[in-house]
Amino acid sequence: MKEGPDIALIGSLIGDPARANMLTALMAGRALTATELATHAGITLQTASSHLSKLEAGGLLTQRKQGRHRYFQLAEDEVGLMLENLMGFAASRGMNRHRPGPKDPALRKARVCYNHLAGDYGVRMYDSLIAEKQIEVKGDDLALTPAGQSRIEALGIDYAALKKSRRPICRTCLDWSERRSHLAGSLGEALLTLFIDKGWAKREANSRAIRFTANGDKAFSELFPQ
Amino acid sequence: MKEGPDIALIGSLIGDPARANMLTALMAGRALTATELATHAGITLQTASSHLSKLEAGGLLTQRKQGRHRYFQLAEDEVGLMLENLMGFAASRGMNRHRPGPKDPALRKARVCYNHLAGDYGVRMYDSLIAEKQIEVKGDDLALTPAGQSRIEALGIDYAALKKSRRPICRTCLDWSERRSHLAGSLGEALLTLFIDKGWAKREANSRAIRFTANGDKAFSELFPQ
DNA sequence: GGGATGCTTCGACTACGATCGAAGTATGAA
DNA sequence: TTCATACTTCGATCGTAGTCGAAGCATCCC
Structure with missing residues (x-):
């Protein structure tokens, strides 16, 4: 029991439709801003922000600050x-x-x-x-x-x-x-x-x-x- | 927007800890009964039954009836x-x-x-x-x-x-x-x-x-x- | 400075899903 | 038949996570 790595964690990160939409959008390779990702996912900016911080905490995303924008992209290959x-x-x-x-x-x-x-x-x-x-x-x-x-x-x-x-x-x-x-x-x-x-x-x-x-x-x- | 396959569906299936435990247990290759899977996941039989039907509907599991047991296993390679x-x-x-x-x-x-x-x-x-x-x-x-x-x-x-x-x-x-x-x-x-x-x-x-x-x-x- | 714009944080609401008790079905044993 | 086991279905409860409005920073522009 309880062997091996925790797939539930990644699963739940990907499992939310809004987050899945964001990740799919980021598969296009461009770094996108929080606002762009919010519209992609069809949610408000606040909600998107919360999702993005979770994805970042999970190591799936990284962010780059550029002026007043924050560009998000997939963390690694x-x-x-x-x-x-x-x-x-x-x-x-x-x-x-x-x-x-x-x-x-x-x-x-x-x-x-x-x-x-x-x-x-x-x-x-x-x-x-x-x-x-x-x-x-x-x-x-x-x-x-x-x-x-x-x-x-x-x-x-x-x-x-x-x-x-x-x-x-x-x-x-x-x-x-x-x-x-x-x-x-x-x-x-x-x-x-x-x-x-x-x-x-x-x-x-x-x-x-x-x-x-x-x-x-x-x-x-x-x-x-x- | 809304391009490509729906990863959220599989993600959410795997994302629940109980289900993830069951899947991990089934990675051992043996077909397991609902009761066994329930104890692996640390939940009651009723809850396990509901999870199992979801996993089956999602195409991750198949079941085989054998007498009064139901053996579950991963659907395919x-x-x-x-x-x-x-x-x-x-x-x-x-x-x-x-x-x-x-x-x-x-x-x-x-x-x-x-x-x-x-x-x-x-x-x-x-x-x-x-x-x-x-x-x-x-x-x-x-x-x-x-x-x-x-x-x-x-x-x-x-x-x-x-x-x-x-x-x-x-x-x-x-x-x-x-x-x-x-x-x-x-x-x-x-x-x-x-x-x-x-x-x-x-x-x-x-x-x-x-x-x-x-x-x-x-x-x-x-x-x-x- | 003042006023946008971009984003985060806080708080409250809501809904969905996980959970389990109880009852119901199916198979097997005695 | 009766009882036991294995499992499903139903119904109710409860928690948590997703959601958004409002307010708070930060940055940029004029």
Whole structure:
């Protein structure tokens, strides 16, 4: 009895609809203010404030003060991974809050998973990187090969900077729409940033969806052939 | 707003301490009766009954009637995997219900994860199988190699029977104590059953811990060298 | 300074869900 | 049949957590 870690604590944190909405909104990767999160959850600012402090106490969120705003975001990569995993499970049980709407296909095609690319595009990129041996599965985690390293540097990603951080560079994340792995970690983040900086892809407002431009689509397909 | 699957539903199911205790108890893999689960959770039978019907409605549990008993167990492999994943997250946040006690080391050494072996032994077995190319990572999932197939048949496992089932034979599961992968799926289950049938290992009562005998220890090390 | 805006804290209300006693159903044993 | 066990359903109670109004800080702008 009473063995192991306390899953009830996290469960209850996620279990409240208002908090779940906030977390889902934060899965889009942007840091959001308390007011924004309140409207996302459909509650008043006071209530949101109380929820946010609980989520922060539980280690799911961190806040940054900037002027008179407080920006909240998911505390670490692990939080995003855990949430995506839960979403996958919920989706597999048919626990959907909405009948699949017009937005759904866009989300399945390409979306933000906290800070990296997910959906069909995310999986395609991952598969391509594996097939071309630029990343490889090493025991339990993912590693960048020398070939992969020079490749991403050619793209303009600062490998040294990635390496300096304590965060893992590569890591897998389970996709709830595709039910397949895609690339997370600081490299996953850097790649998504790159696509956006280059103007290949754009985030849709108030959504996790990512829209690729015609050029971006072409460039992406060339970079990551099927 | 309101995108994606409803994580609040599962969250709230897991979020109640009584239900979390029941689920944790069921992670030991045995099917338990309502009365047993009630004592595990420290509540009366009536309350337990209400919780159990909720968990069943949520698709986390299934029940089997046997005489006047009702045996409850986790609905599918996915449920166990999801719970172990949550435990891993909770453990990483230091959310423990108890100060690490005397039982803790035993659990870390070898324990049941729903229906397969986890802990140090589970990870060792997994690593060994990979190193000897008896299972291999194939894209996103695990596959038994021809060498692995004849190997497990030599051990007395009915490969044809495993293959017939719709369940995946091999699959990875994230270990919350080791933070590494170990082998789940029907093969994982068959192997654990084998160890117990051969008398190499024994389940401890009312615990997820598994105790290997001296002989079992030796046999295990020979079968799965480091 | 004065007046927004953004957010937190306090206090009170409310509703939902966990809880258990009591009664009801089903299975098994004698 | 009768009694015992295993469990469910009903009904009532009770606590707690979510909710918001009002007031209190903090920051920024003019």
